[in-house]
Amino acid sequence: MWRVIIKVSRVLMVVGSLWCVVEPVSAQETSVPGAQGATDSLLAQKLYAKALEQKSSGQLALAEKTLEEVVKLQPGKEEAYFQLAQLHLGNGDLSAAAEAALRAAQLDPDSEQYWTVVMDVYRKTGNIKAMPSVLDELIRLNPEKVDYYHEKAYALFLDKKYEAALATCDTITARFGNIEEQHFTKHQIYLAQGDTSAAINELEILVSKKPDDKRAYILLAELYTGIDEAKKAHAILDKAAITFPDEPLVLLGKADVFLAMGKQRQAYDYLQKAFRSDSLGIDAKAGILYNTLANKRRPLDQTYVTALSDLFAETYPKEAKAHAVRGDVYTQLQKPEEARRAYLDALDINRYIEGIWQQLLQVELQLGRYSDVEAHGKEALALFPNQPLILFFTGHGYLGGKRYQEARKYLEAALNRADDEHTPFLTQLYSSLGDVYNALDMYAESDVAYEEAIAMDSTNAYALNNYAYYLALRKHNLSRAAEMSKRSNELTPDYPSYQDTYAWVLFQQGDYETALTWIEKAIGSADEASETLLEHYGDILAKLGRISKAVTQWKKAKSLSESVGKDIDKLSKKIDAKRYID
Template sequence: MRSVFSSLFLLLALLYLPSEGQAQQRPASAAPAPADQLKPRKLTRKERKELARRAELDAAGRQRQLTERDREMSEAFFVDGVKYVLLEDYNKALERLLKAYALNPTNAAISYKIAETNLLSGNLKDATNFAQAAVRLDPKNAYYYLLLAQAYASQKQYDQATKVYAQLIQDVPDSGYYLFNLADLYLAQGKLDDALATLERAEKQFGPLDEVSFKKQQIYLKQNNLDKALKEGEVLIAANPDEIRYVLAQAEMYAANNRLPDAVRVAEQALRTDPENPQARMILADVYRQQGNTTESEKQIKRAFESPGLDIDDKVRVLVDYIKQLPNPKIEQTALDLAAITVRVHPKEAKAYSVAGDIQTLTNRKEQARNTYLQAIRLDNSRYQIWQQVVLIDAELNQTDSLLRHSEKALELFPNQAPLWFYNGVGYILAKQPAKGVKALEYGRKLATDNPELLAQFDTQLGDAYHELKEYSKSDAAYEAALTFDANNAQALNNYSYFLSMRGEKLDRAKEMSGKLVKQFPDNDTYLDTYAWVLYKQKDYAGARQYLEKALLTSKDATVIEHYGDVLYQLGDKDKAYAEWQRAKQIGGASSLIDRKIKDRKLYE
C-alpha cells in the first residue's frame, strides 16, 4: 500500500512576470450562479454608480492595447510590490501592486498578489474579491483557487471554501490530490459523511492509501461506529505490519472500548516489532490495571518509564495523576519508584526533580523532598513555586539557618513575592533577631494587601516580633488585626493571651481568648498551659492547677512543669513545688529564674 501526502500552500514567487501574451489576455467570463443561490436585492444608487464605474474600467482595460511602456511600468510596480510583501510592509506593497493593476487589470498574477497581500494584512473582503478576479482571469491555476478558499475559510465561510475546492478539482487538470484538502475542510466543519465520501473518491482515484484509511478510521470513531473503525485499523496493520503507530493506535482503541484481550494482543504485537516500545508498555500497564492485575501493571509502567523514548512530559503527566491520589498507602511506593526512575533517566530535566519533590512531600519525606527541589533549582532557578516549597519545608523542619539562606536567595530572584518575605521574617524571629524580622514582615505586608488571609499571617508574626522587641502596643495591635480577619486564629489567640498574662495586662481579654482555645482543643497541652497561666495571674490557683495537671498528662515541656511548681507553691505545697522545679531544670528549657527558685526553695516572678 502506498502513501500520498498532500499539503496546502500559497505561491510566494519572488518575481512573477507574465508573458506579453498573458498580459493581453482577455478575462474569462464568470460562470453564472445557480438560481437557488441568487438573492435579489435592490441596489442603492451608490452601489449602482460603483458597479458602472468598475464596468467602465473593465471594458476600457479589455479594449485598449497595452503599450510597451505601460507593460514595463506595470511589471516594475509588481516587482516592487512583491519585495514589500516579503518585507511584510503591506501598505507599501498594496500601493505598488494597485498601480500595477491600474496599468494592467487583466493580469491574473497581479490580482493574485493583491489578494494575497490583503489576506496577510487582514483585509479579508478585498482578498476575496481579488482572488475571485484571479480565478476568473486564469481558471486553470490551482494556486488561485487555493488562495480564494483560504480567504473564505478565514472568514468562516466554509461552504464557499468547499465550493472553491470542488471547482478546483473539477476545472484544473491533475488536481485530484486536493480531495484530501477538501476532506479536511469537511472534517473541520464536522461534516463527517461528506468527508468520508470525499476520501472514498480519493481512494477510487489513487487506490488504497494509508493516510486515507487512517482518516477514515478517525471519522468512524467520531460517528461512534467502532466496528468499522476497528476493521479499518486491522486493514492498516495487515498492510503495514511494521508501522508501529498503526498498531499502537489500534491497541489504544481496543483498550479505550473495554476490548481488553484484543488490546493486549495488539500491544504485544507492537512489542514483537519494538521490544522496548514505551507506548505499548503504557497501554499494557493500563489494561492490566483495569483487569486488577496490579503486579503486572506496575511492572509494565516501570519498564515504560525506564525508556528515554517515553517523553519527560508524558512521564510528568502520569506522575501528576499519582499526585492527585496521594496520600494513599496503596500507590505510595509505586509513585516514589516512578519518580526515582524519572530523575535517573532524565537527570538534566528540572521538571523531573520538581514532580519527584512533590511526591516526596506528599509522602512525608520532607528533607528528601527539599533536597530534590534544590536539585531542580540548580537546573532551573526560575520557578517561584519550587523556591516556595523549599522555604516552607525549612520552616516546617524548624531549620532556621536553611530558612534564612534559601529565603534570601529566593528574594534576589523574586523580590515582589510576599510569601518569601513572610518566611524570611519568620526565619529572623526564629533566629532571635526580631528587629530584622519586623523589617522583612512589614515590607512583605505591603505586598500582600490584596490577600487578607496572608495579611492575617503577617499580623500574627508581627505580634510575636513586636512582643520580643517590647513594643507592646504594636504587638497588641497586630494580634487584634489578625483576629479581626479570623477570630479563630489559634496562634494569635494563644500567643496574644499568653503574652498578656506574662505582662499582667488585659487579663479578662486573655482569659476570653485562651478559654476559647481550650474549649475548641481540650487536649492540647500548650493551650491548657496558657489558660492555666492566665488563671494563675488572676490568682485562681486552684483552677490553674486543674488545667496544668491535665496538660501534664501529655506534656514533658519544662515550662509547663515549672508553671505547675509555681502553682503548687502558691497553694502552699512548697516541697512538691521544689520537686517540680528540679524536674523542670533537669529536662532543660525552664525560665532564667529556675536556679534561684531551687537554691532558695522560694518562688520568684
C-alpha cells in the same frame, strides 16, 4: 478601604514614536485633472512594485505602509491584500491578517493560494466555525486533494457538528475509498457521541487493514481498558508487540491494562521498561509520572511511583528537570525530606530555575526548617530579586523563626511587588502580615491587614480564625471575633485549632458552658491535645467552679510545656493558687 500598606507600583511608562516614512511620489506620478482613475491605477502598480522590493529587502514596516496606500488607490487589487495578509501573519497581527486574506479571496475566489492563506490564519486563531466554508472553497478548486476533506471533517467534529462530520467522512469513502485517517476521525466522533461500540469498530477495521499502524492498536487497547475489558486490551497489545516489540507506547498500554487488572507489579515492570526506552524523551517521561500521580481511578502503589521517579533521575543525572520532577513526586506523596534533597540536587545542576527555588522553600517551610528557608530565600533573591513568591516564602521563614521584624520586611516587600489581580496570593499576604503585626504589638495595623484579607476572600478560614483569636486575647470587639470564629468553624469543621479559638472567644464573653462544649470538641478532634488546649480546658473548668478538674488539666499542660521548653510560670501560679489567673 484604608490599607495598612500603601502599595507603590513603580511603573515606568516610556512613550515613544516609531516613524515609518513612505518615500514621496515624484511629480510625474501625481494625477492630473480628467485622468484620475488611470493615474491612480498606474500609481498603484508602481507602489505595488515598490512594496515587493521593500518586502524582499526586509523593510517590512515600509512594505506594509506602501501596500496600504496601494489598496486605498485600488481597492480591487487582490494581490496587494494577499501580500498584506502575509506581512500581518509575519508580525503576529492575526486579526488584520484574517481581514486581508479574506478580502483577497473574495476578490479572486478561484485562487487556491488565497483561500489557503485564509485557512492558515483560521488555524492560528482557532476560528473553527469559519473553517468548513473555507474548506468547501478549497475542495471546489481542488476536489482531488483528500486532506481538505479530512480537515473539514475534523473541524466539524471540533465544532460538535457530529452528523455533518460523519457525512463528510462518507464523502471521503465514496470519492477515495477507505482511507485510514477517516477511521481515526470517525472513532473520535463516535466517542464524542458516546457510541463506544462504533468507535471500537472503526479501530478494529483499521487494525485489520493497517497492521503496521501502531496508533490503532494503542487506541483500541485504551478503549477496551476504559470499559473494563482488560483481557481484550491485553490481547490487542500482545498482537501489537509482535510487530512493535520495543515500542514504549505499547509498553505503557500494557502497564495500564495490568493496573486495570489490579496487578501492580506487572504494571510497574512495563512502566519501568518504557522508562528505560530511548524512544521516550525526558518530557514524555515526566508527563507519565505526573499522570500516574493524578490517576485516582487506578492508582499505582506509592512504592512503585517513587521507584519510577528515582529511575527517572538516574536516567538523566545531569538534567535539573529530572531531579525537580522527582522532587515534585515526593512532595505530592507527602515525603518532604526526600523532596527537599531532590530539589537541592536539581539546583546543584542549575541554580537559575526560579520554580525549583519556590518548591524548595515550600517543603522547607513544611519541615519547619526556618533557618534553611531564610538562607535559601536570600540565595534565591540574589538570583531573582523582587520576586513576590520568593519574598513571601522567605518572610515566612523568618516568621516561623519568630524574627518578626525581618518577616515584616520581606512580607511588605512581597506585597508591594505582588500582582493586584492575584487575589488568592494577596489574601495570603495580608493574613501573614496580620500575624506579623500582631506579634509586633502593632494591633491597629494587624486588624487592618486581616480586614483586607477577609474583604478579598470572605471564606479565608485561616484569616477569620487568627483575627478572632487575637481579638479574644486582647478582649477587644468580641462580638466580631465570635462571628468570625463561628464562620471559620463552618468553613473548616472539626479542626481543633479553630474549635479552640471559638471556645476562647466564648470564654472571654463569659459564656463558659458553651465554651466548655467547644473546648471538648477541640480536644476530641485533636490527635493529641496540645498544651494550649489543655490550659484553656483548665481555665474554662475553673470558671465553672470545677477546680480539681481544672488543676488536673493545668498539670497536664505544664508537663507538656516543660517537654517543649515553653514558659510554665503562669501555669505554676494557677496550680498553686487553684484558681484562674488572667
